[in-house]
Amino acid sequence: MELAKTVLAFVITGLLMILLIPVGCLVVLFNFAGLWKPAAFVMYKIAQGWARCIIGFIGCPMIVSGREHIPPEGGFCFVSNHVGIFDIVLALGYAGRPFGFIAKKELLLIPGLNMYIPVLGGLFIDRKQPRKALATINRGVENIKRGGGMLIFPEGTRSRGRGLGDFHPGSLKLATQSGAVIVPVAITGSYEVFEKRYRAHAAPVSISFLPPIHPEELPPGDRKQILSARVHDSIARELERLSRS
Numbered sequence: 001m002e003l004a005k006t007v008l009a010f011v012i013t014g015l016l017m018i019l020l021i022p023v024g025c026l027v028v029l030f031n032f033a034g035l036w037k038p039a040a041f042v043m044y045k046i047a048q049g050w051a052r053c054i055i056g057f058i059g060c061p062m063i064v065s066g067r068e069h070i071p072p073e074g075g076f077c078f079v080s081n082h083v084g085i086f087d088i089v090l091a092l093g094y095a096g097r098p099f100g101f102i103a104k105k106e107l108l109l110i111p112g113l114n115m116y117i118p119v120l121g122g123l124f125i126d127r128k129q130p131r132k133a134l135a136t137i138n139r140g141v142e143n144i145k146r147g148g149g150m151l152i153f154p155e156g157t158r159s160r161g162r163g164l165g166d167f168h169p170g171s172l173k174l175a176t177q178s179g180a181v182i183v184p185v186a187i188t189g190s191y192e193v194f195e196k197r198y199r200a201h202a203a204p205v206s207i208s209f210l211p212p213i214h215p216e217e218l219p220p221g222d223r224k225q226i227l228s229a230r231v232h233d234s235i236a237r238e239l240e241r242l243s244r245s
Helices: 002-018 021-032 034-057 087-094 105-109 112-117 130-145 173-178 223-244
Strands: 062-065 076-080 100-104 121-125 149-152 181-188 203-207
Touching: 002 034, 021 034, 021 112, 034 087, 034 112, 034 130, 062 181, 076 087, 076 173, 076 223, 087 181, 087 203, 100 105, 100 112, 100 130, 105 112, 105 121, 121 130, 130 149, 130 173, 149 173, 173 223, 181 223, 203 223
Parallel strands: 062 203, 076 149, 076 181, 100 121, 100 149
Antiparallel strands: 181 203
């Protein structure tokens, strides 16, 4: 059954990518015309529908909390722990607002993803080329300043169920340089959905959107260190609470 679900989930995703190519092309044209907000909204709603369909099809028991903490307008940053590749699916399904994310440049080689990640507002980063990486970060900052959203995984790699890791130095640059409202996000269970067995498994999952943090309200001297510690502590406390429930 799990193998059949896995195959069907990939087939559904592949067919949807193919069918939506014309829509993706229109969205790219809208972006060039300066109509990025309606374009982002349309693509997000499509991605949200796909994500919820996949979650429901696999049969994952789902707990969502704290959506009232997501700002209804203006630029923002989700800062989340990174459990597994299914994290993006959970965020797309339940964030309620369009957002992009920083993806490693190797994903440019994967047909479909190399088109839809940018259409959703995502950016590809080459960490081996510091100048190119900085340019990517700057584009993300501009996206936020014009009212968009970005998702950050400051651990830099997936934890695969091993708990919250340390944040990489400079991992919150998108948030600090844009001055955006930060919404910490705590995710549990996503590693068990696919990566643990490399088959779709109806594991219980949860995503918690935590009270927002406003960087401008922090002391200017040690703002970066305080911000990183505060976001890390917020996520850690929620993960601890979820582990006890």
